[in-house]
Amino acid sequence: MINIINYGLNNIFSIKNCLDKINVKSKIISKPEEFDYGNKLILPGVGSFKVAMDKLCKNGWVSFINNFVKNKENYLLGICLGMQLLSSKSFEDEMTDGLNLIKTQVKKLSEMKCNKKLPHVGWNDIKMRKKCEIFKDIPNNLDFYFVHSYAMENGNFVVAEFEYGNCYAAAVQHENIFGVQFHPEKSADGGKLILKNFNEL
Amino acid sequence: MLKVRIIPTLLWKNHSLVKSKKFDEWRKVGHLVPSVKVYNSRNVDEIIFLNISDLGDNQIPDYSLVDEVASHCFVPLTIGGNIKNLYDVQKIIERGADKICINSILESNIKIINDISKNFGSQAVVVSVDFRKVEDDYKIFFKGGKKKSNINIFDHVKKVQDLGAGELILNSIDNDGMMNGYELEILGQISKFCKLPIIISGGAGDYSHMKDAIEYGASAVSAASIFHFTEKTPEEAKNYLKKNNIPIRKSIKLK
Numbered sequence: 001m002i003n004i005i006n007y008g009l010n011n012i013f014s015i016k017n018c019l020d021k022i023n024v025k026s027k028i029i030s031k032p033e034e035f036d037y038g039n040k041l042i043l044p045g046v047g048s049f050k051v052a053m054d055k056l057c058k059n060g061w062v063s064f065i066n067n068f069v070k071n072k073e074n075y076l077l078g079i080c081l082g083m084q085l086l087s088s089k090s091f092e093d094e095m096t097d098g099l100n101l102i103k104t105q106v107k108k109l110s111e112m113k114c115n116k117k118l119p120h121v122g123w124n125d126i127k128m129r130k131k132c133e134i135f136k137d138i139p140n141n142l143d144f145y146f147v148h149s150y151a152m153e154n155g156n157f158v159v160a161e162f163e164y165g166n167c168y169a170a171a172v173q174h175e176n177i178f179g180v181q182f183h184p185e186k187s188a189d190g191g192k193l194i195l196k197n198f199n200e201l
Numbered sequence: 202m203l204k205v206r207i208i209p210t211l212l213w214k215n216h217s218l219v220k221s222k223k224f225d226e227w228r229k230v231g232h233l234v235p236s237v238k239v240y241n242s243r244n245v246d247e248i249i250f251l252n253i254s255d256l257g258d259n260q261i262p263d264y265s266l267v268d269e270v271a272s273h274c275f276v277p278l279t280i281g282g283n284i285k286n287l288y289d290v291q292k293i294i295e296r297g298a299d300k301i302c303i304n305s306i307l308e309s310n311i312k313i314i315n316d317i318s319k320n321f322g323s324q325a326v327v328v329s330v331d332f333r334k335v336e337d338d339y340k341i342f343f344k345g346g347k348k349k350s351n352i353n354i355f356d357h358v359k360k361v362q363d364l365g366a367g368e369l370i371l372n373s374i375d376n377d378g379m380m381n382g383y384e385l386e387i388l389g390q391i392s393k394f395c396k397l398p399i400i401i402s403g404g405a406g407d408y409s410h411m412k413d414a415i416e417y418g419a420s421a422v423s424a425a426s427i428f429h430f431t432e433k434t435p436e437e438a439k440n441y442l443k444k445n446n447i448p449i450r451k452s453i454k455l456k
Binding site: 011013014017018021022117119120121122123124125138139141142143145147163164185186187188189190191192193196 | 202203204206241244246271272275276277294295296297299322323324367396398420450451452453454455
């Protein structure tokens with residue numbers, strides 16, 4: 001059972017739809033009190049970092065997420081902006097504090113030596129840097145669907161990278177906290193396998 | 202490295218899937234949900250779904266159709282047809298589309314490109330550039346090819362780009378459904394100055410046509426007749442392109 005956080009900023013339908021397709025039970029929750037049973041939580045997100053953090057703060061999600069991950073038998077997966085929100089802070093628009101679960105910063109790709117056109121959008125391959133359970137049976141260099149202009153700064157939590165003018169974090173893990181910059185729910189069978197692996201943790 | 206995309210286009214007109222020749226001579230081509238499922242299983246990189254029913258000016262897009270397509274689509278999805286305002290865009294994106302495609306609305310309100318781009322990001326705005334040769338010039342057409350304008354294609358592309366579009370579908374009405382190859386000359390000229398990714402559309406009849414278009418600057422190739430009326434498949438197209446050293450995405454099959 002996977003609980004999907006709905007804080008009014010994202011395309012949750014696609015994630016739920018993808019989980020349905022691989023027969024994984026899921027529930028969209030709009031308030032922390034709606035959390036059902038299970039030890040999995042997905043933090044999706046499309047849009048701006050600051051708007052997302054404001055919404056997470058306002059609805060009591062920040063303390064809920066912090067308590068959730070304190071129990072190491074629980075697992076959290078951030079997708080796209082949801083991954084970026086795991087960081088300490090972002091420099092999108094103005095400096096904004098994040099959930100501080102992964103000690104790094106989020107910056108615009110162009111401020112991290114990317115001279116290519118933004119957003120970075122389309123199918124791009126990822127290179128595995130470390131073993132990570134949600135990438136079980138995923139071959140190296142498999143393509144995933146990306147849409148973003150910002151990314152996490154590098155660190156030892158990076159488990160996979162993509163190349164777009166330079167190398168950037170495609171996926172991260174710190175203990176029971178996972179994040180993917182791409183959209184598994186839009187990445188055909190490779191994406192479905194990642195969600196399936198997450199469910200099976 | 203970003204990959205070249207193969208994108209089937211599904212056209213919906215008055216309750217069924219259709220395919221045209223030169224934006225005319227409509228032929229029914231199968232059912233919606235099975236088609237979306239087949240394309241997903243054949244490793245397409247994206248799907249474009251356009252509702253080209255003539256709904257009149259005051260009709261809203263049929264959102265239930267978006268639900269039907271989106272619930273069976275696990276790759277990026279572009280939806281178009283009768284989109285008139287930001288409300289339509291929001292409804293369509295909420296229902297699982299990643300991008301919206303516009304054309305006819307641009308005749309009266311080209312600035313909507315800028316509004317959509319600001320609210321949903323430029324990557325969400327795909328502009329269909331429907332054109333055909335008129336005497337010695339190439340002109341833009343609206344309303345599914347029925348309304349000719351005096352707008353020159355190059356002027357139009359420049360304007361659309363400046364207003365913040367994320368992507369173009371370069372759609373040749375003359376080549377549509379003829380399966381004799383894409384309009385390469387115009388593609389080549391536009392890709393020289395246009396920084397946006399270009400999806401070429403209209404005329405694919407063979408895998409080599411796709412290769413030609415990519416060499417002329419297309420980032421993606423859209424096709425319909427070739428997949429509806431021949432034994433050719435998106436998967437085989439990818440194998441062909443791969444053999445010709447064109448970067449296509451690697452995929453796996455979930456057991």
